[in-house]
Amino acid sequence: MLAIDEILSRYDPSTGALDGKPAVRRHLADLRGCFADVRAYESALERGNPLVYSVAAVEPARGEGDLGYGIGLIVPGKVGREYHMTKGHLHAWRPAAEFYFGLSGEGVMLLEDEATGASRMVRLRPHEAVYVPGHTAHRTMNVGAVPLTYLGVYPARAGHDYGAIAERNFRGLVVESGGQPTLVDRASFIP
Amino acid sequence: MLAIDEILSRYDPSTGALDGKPAVRRHLADLRGCFADVRAYESALERGNPLVYSVAAVEPARGEGDLGYGIGLIVPGKVGREYHMTKGHLHAWRPAAEFYFGLSGEGVMLLEDEATGASRMVRLRPHEAVYVPGHTAHRTMNVGAVPLTYLGVYPARAGHDYGAIAERNFRGLVVESGGQPTLVDRASFIP
Numbered sequence: 001m002l003a004i005d006e007i008l009s010r011y012d013p014s015t016g017a018l019d020g021k022p023a024v025r026r027h028l029a030d031l032r033g034c035f036a037d038v039r040a041y042e043s044a045l046e047r048g049n050p051l052v053y054s055v056a057a058v059e060p061a062r063g064e065g066d067l068g069y070g071i072g073l074i075v076p077g078k079v080g081r082e083y084h085m086t087k088g089h090l091h092a093w094r095p096a097a098e099f100y101f102g103l104s105g106e107g108v109m110l111l112e113d114e115a116t117g118a119s120r121m122v123r124l125r126p127h128e129a130v131y132v133p134g135h136t137a138h139r140t141m142n143v144g145a146v147p148l149t150y151l152g153v154y155p156a157r158a159g160h161d162y163g164a165i166a167e168r169n170f171r172g173l174v175v176e177s178g179g180q181p182t183l184v185d186r187a188s189f190i191p
Numbered sequence: 192m193l194a195i196d197e198i199l200s201r202y203d204p205s206t207g208a209l210d211g212k213p214a215v216r217r218h219l220a221d222l223r224g225c226f227a228d229v230r231a232y233e234s235a236l237e238r239g240n241p242l243v244y245s246v247a248a249v250e251p252a253r254g255e256g257d258l259g260y261g262i263g264l265i266v267p268g269k270v271g272r273e274y275h276m277t278k279g280h281l282h283a284w285r286p287a288a289e290f291y292f293g294l295s296g297e298g299v300m301l302l303e304d305e306a307t308g309a310s311r312m313v314r315l316r317p318h319e320a321v322y323v324p325g326h327t328a329h330r331t332m333n334v335g336a337v338p339l340t341y342l343g344v345y346p347a348r349a350g351h352d353y354g355a356i357a358e359r360n361f362r363g364l365v366v367e368s369g370g371q372p373t374l375v376d377r378a379s380f381i382p
Contacts, residue, residue: 002304002311002327009320060322065286065346069320095256099344101292113193120193129200129260131251136193153290153344155256 006060013103013149016073018056025054026087028079033166034087036173037191040080051075052084059156066156073149074107074142080191081175083108088139088170090114092159095134101151102126106144108181112137112170119172121183124150137165141174143181197251204294204340207264209247216245217278219270224357225278227364228382231271242266243275250347257347264340265298265333271382272366274299279330279361281305283350286325292342293317297335299372303328303361310363312374315341328356332365334372 011018028041029049035041052075059068077084088110091098100109107124114135122130124140132138142148173186202209219232220240226232248261268275279301282289291300298315305326313321315331323329333339364377 002302002309002324004322004324007302007311007322007324008313009322011318011320013318058320058322061288061324063286063325065284065325065349066288067290067322067344067346069290069344093256095254097252097257097347099258099260101342111193111198118193120198122199127202127204129202129249131195131198131200131249131258133193133195133198133252134254134256151292153258153260155258155346156288158256 004060006058009058011071016054016056016071016149018058018071021056021058023054023056026052028052031087033169034085035079035082036186036189037080037082040191044079050077053086062156067153068156069151069153071149071151072140073147074140075147076142076145078176083141083143083174083176083181085141086139087162088137088165090137090161090164091134092161093157096155096158097134098132098152098154098158100124100130100132102128103149103151105142105146105148107148107150108141108143108174110139110141110170110172110174112172117171119183121174121181137170139170195251197249200249202262207245207247207262207340209249209262212247212249214245214247217243219243222278224360225276226270226273227377227380228271228273231382235270244277253347258344259347260342260344262340262342263331264338265331266338267333267336269367274332274334274365274367274372276332277330278353279328279356281328281352281355282325283352284348287346287349288325289323289343289345289349291315291321291323293319294340294342296333296337296339298339298341299332299334299365301330301332301361301363301365303363308362310361310374312365312372328361330361
């Protein structure tokens with residue numbers, strides 16, 4: 001077991017780089033359908049297609065009991081009153097939980113119980129951990145003025161299911177209200 | 192699922208405190224049998240019984256796919272040429288891996304494959320992750336001059352098996368040699 005690569009890995013909390021690992025990079029155009037304010041989104045896209053976030057991961061082994069981790073970086077910014085966000089996902093293996101650890105900047109996570117639709121907004125900051133239970137859709141947002149970076153640690157067999165979210169989105173929506181991130185109901189949100 | 196406590200937890204990288212969680216605190220007298228240089232150990236104990244390390248953990252849920260994490264702090268110091276160390280353990284559920292993330296200070300980890308006895312010494316520093324595969328005994332040492340703190344993330348069902356280590360110890364031993372932590376064979380070490 002000790003012969004496997006990646007026993008030791010280095011991440012850079014300021015750039016979101018993870019050793020020489022290729023990062024998934026999502027630009028604004030990749031996030032069609034995520035923002036509730038469609039007019040603000042289309043208008044932002046006319047001005048350019050900036051990087052919104054990147055994720056790089058290390059998965060040293062794939063057996064039962066194995067783990068992986070990733071580093072995420074979300075560029076600060078907003079589309080209308082909505083913050084730069086990740087696409088969000090459920091784990092393909094639904095029981096898989098995940099720990100998020102804030103490294104720099106100021107974030108929030110939107111958690112949604114798949115079975116009940118119950119939502120919760122939880123802050124994500126340095127020296128804090130957010131627990132994402134199994135069966136819970138999760139999306140991360142940068143609600144600050146500097147890059148948000150964080151680690152996510154998960155069972156190696158977790159996998160990603162983006163389809164369920166792409167189809168019906170999250171029920172909740174985090175918008176700026178009075179200068180603060182605020183959880184509102186997507187269905188009743190009027191931009 | 193979102194109603195569970197401990198969705199959000201805070202840790203302090205300078206003190207090793209984790210919210211209001213009780214910490215396991217190991218003093219020098221608790222580490223009988225860990226140090227190879229028995230004379231140096233007994234002599235140190237005559238001078239006092241200082242704190243060597245503390246660990247506190249959060250385990251929000253215990254199902255399949257759930258995770259826990261802990262923060263460890265090892266006080267700097269040596270006993271003879273051996274560094275302050277943890278007792279070390281295997282996971283009771285052997286396939287369980289663990290990620291360690293260095294927060295502050297300078298550490299090394301000693302990994303030993305249970306099946307083959309093969310050993311490996313890996314450094315543990317801020318912005319670095321050490322992967323402990325399943326079936327691997329692991330012990331952490333502070334090889335620097337300031338407190339070493341780190342996070343460990345593991346499957347919730349991992350558990351601890353201290354007995355196997357207490358019985359036969361690690362085959363390897365990390366000692367200071369020429370000012371550097373050096374992995375040597377315990378059986379052939381002469382203090």
